[in-house]
Amino acid sequence: MSTFQASQYFEDLSFPFHIEQYTIRKGQEIPLHTHDFVELVYVVEGCAVHEMSGMTYELRSGDIFILEPNIYHSYKGAMNKETIVYNVLFKLELLHKELNALCEIPSFLDFFYIAPFLRKNATFYPHLTLSGLHQTLFENHLETLYREEKERQTGYHLVIKTRFIECMVQLSRFYAAHRNPHPTPAYTDEQWIASVVSLIEQHYNKPFSLDQLSRLCGMSIPSFTAKFKAYTKKTFVEYKHDIQIKEACKMMETTSEKIADIAYEVGFEDLSFFYRVFRKKMGIPPLKYRLSKKEY
Structure with a gap:
């Protein structure tokens, strides 16, 4: 099984984005593989069988899904027609600041984080299918992204980021309007x-x-x-704070990042609130904790 690396696709690792249009030929088999970056797949036309997490799905025009890093998947082309897909490859660092704003949209969190996580649930269908105007608008965005990366005119990085953010917002809106509000429980x-x-x-x-x-x-x-x-x-908040503070401690012990940046990275928007939670959990302020670890 192959593992594709970011360095194989991103010429500039400071701007980890790549888009390509790929044709899955009739009967073609693309072996099981994974990658260390995020991949967004959109089916333009045709049909193919997609195997992921031990389950198979038949892809159709308008299907779109996100594959997080280290997910193994494969494809098998239909015997009677070719399948054309867009593969949008990126690393989360590309939208580091923008992701925090996007995460304020509940449906974005659902589509980008919860939907991929739910693939282990056999009753969950992991593809969102665009139709009508949504499909046309999204394809227009992808065509722009594809053209901008190929032509690389002045300011193309800015255009790509702007259009890609628009894609994420559109998908969030569509997901919010078409998701099943009453999931069928498959678990206890x-x-x-x-x-x-x-x-x-x-x-x-x-x-x-x-x-x-x-x-x-x-x-x-x-x-x-x-x-x-x-x-x-523990309560949900207590459990989450425990994990956040544990990760913050690791970062203070192993990096020289500013405490404010660490607080932001582990999910605290309010620095003073981070200090209060940290002191409550650890008994001392963050700076005193960092200095105490440097004494050893």
């Missing part, structure tokens, strides 16, 4: 809570809300809150 309540705990551990710096996570589990907020505390012995 305990399995759902365990899955949410894993999600928080992976994305502790993202502003997930109780409403989002309870809806994900098909529970009311009071029910989710009670079951989460029964499972972890």
Whole structure:
């Protein structure tokens, strides 16, 4: 199985973005592979079978999905027609600041983080299918991204980032309008809570809300809150803060980053609030903690 590296696709690692249009030929098999960057796949036309996380899905025109790093997947082309797809490859650093603004949109969090996470649920269909005007608008954006990267005229980095952000906002809006508000539970309540705990551990710096996570589990907020505390012995906020402060401690011990930057990276927008939470958890302020570790 192949692992594709960022250096194979991004000529400028300070601007980790690449878009290509690829044709899956009739009957072609693209072996199982993974990559160390994020990939957004959009099906322009045709059909192919996509295998991912041990499950297979038939792709159609308008299908779009996001593959986070280290996810193995493969394709098999249809026997009677070719399939044309856009592959948008990028690393999260490309939109570091913009992602924080996008994460304020609940449906973006759902589509970009929760939807990929839910692939382990056999009842969850991992592709969003655009149609009508949404499909036309999105294809126009992709065509612009493709042209800008190929022509590389003055300011093309700015155009690419702007258009790509528009793509993310459009997808969030479409996802919000077409998602199933009542997911079919495929897990027991305990399995759902365990899955949410894993999600928080992976994305502790993202502003997930109780409403989002309870809806994900098909529970009311009071029910989710009670079951989460029964499972972890902590409230959702306490559990998340524990992970954030633990990561902040690691960064203070192993990097020379400013404390304000560390607070921001682990998910605290308010520096004074970070100081209060840190002191409550660790018993001393962040700077004193960092200095104490340097004494050894």
